[in-house]
Amino acid sequence: MSEPVKLIGCFGSPVVHRAEVALRLKGVPYDLITEDLNNKSELLLKSNPVHQKVPVLLHGDRPGVCESLVIVEYVDEAFDGPPLLPSAPLARANVRFWASFVDKECRESMWMALWTDGEAQAASTREAKANLTLIEGQLPEGKRFFGGDTVGYLDIAVSGIAYWMRVFEEIAGVRLMTEEEHPLLCRWAREYTADETARECLPDRDRLLAALTPMRDRFVSIAKAMAVKK
Ligand SMILES: N[C@@H](CCC(=O)N[C@@H](CS)C(=O)NCC(=O)O)C(=O)O
CATH class of the missing domain: 3.40.30.10 (Glutaredoxin)
Known part of the structure; x- marks a missing residue:
């Protein structure tokens, strides 16, 4: 067993x-x-x-x-089952690099763009949008996902951008990922959130919005603390 x-x-x-x-x-x-x-x-x-x-x-x-x-x-x-990471060492190294990029650089610029204002917000928005363009560049041409035609490691790593970022954008009243600037990433986000397996474990959007909206002031404070550290 x-x-x-x-x-x-x-x-x-x-x-x-x-x-x-x-x-x-x-x-x-x-x-x-x-x-x-x-x-x-x-x-x-x-x-x-x-x-x-x-x-x-x-x-x-x-x-x-x-x-x-x-x-x-x-x-x-x-565990057995379909592989999540590619098998070739270079491709494995590459997806790990981009996953780390998402968690380090991308997340910080997006957070600052969402929860600061003035010049700091304008600069972070430029940075966040440029980072989204870099991530978009990793989507293989003609494929639905970063991993090809099925969800893989990098799709999983970027999934916060597909779903949570939209909710944060709504609360902040800021739009970072747009059809005009990031058409392929927007298409990927729709594919990801429509994927049967991913959908099964995405939180209900209304409940998520209701849980996160009262935390706005906390998000702003975290962004302020991050700006001081920079
Ligand atoms: N880098 C960690 C982040 C984990 C993380 O921040 N988890 C949050 C939930 S989203 C948490 O447990 N927060 C509780 C706390 O900070 O005390 C990961 O990728 O697992």
Whole structure:
């Protein structure tokens, strides 16, 4: 009998979605343990003692696997099913590079463009749009997804842009990804959010909007703190 798989997650998180979609694409049954992040469980604190964040994957009685992209790679290697990463070393290195670009450079510029104002916002908007253009350039011509004709590792890494960014844009009243400037990325975002497996584990949009809208002031404060650090 296969060992049980549990995912410690929470509602509405783009990084938890990454882990869930990877498990679903591989056909791995799992139990989702939903955390209250204001009152973290002993299980979460014990399983991710360094960052105390979700997602954490528990496979049998092994120590927890932490960090969403690390979990996606672990799931790809530990379970049968369609591969999520390409097999060639150079192609693997390339998707890892772009996934890291999304999490480091892209996320910061988008956050600043959404939640600052004035000159800082204008500069970050330029940067965020240029980063989106760079990501768009990774879409293979004539293919539906970054990974080809099926959802793969880079699609999973970029999925926050396909779904969550639209909700943040609505709350902030800012548009970063447009049909005019990023037609292929917009098409990809529609394909991703329409994909049967991805859709199964995307949070309900209205519920997500209702959960995130009251957090606007917090997002603005985080952006201010990021600007000071820059
Ligand atoms: N880089 C991490 C980010 C994890 C993360 O920020 N998780 C959030 C949920 S979206 C969290 O657990 N926040 C709780 C906290 O910061 O205390 C990953 O990709 O897994």
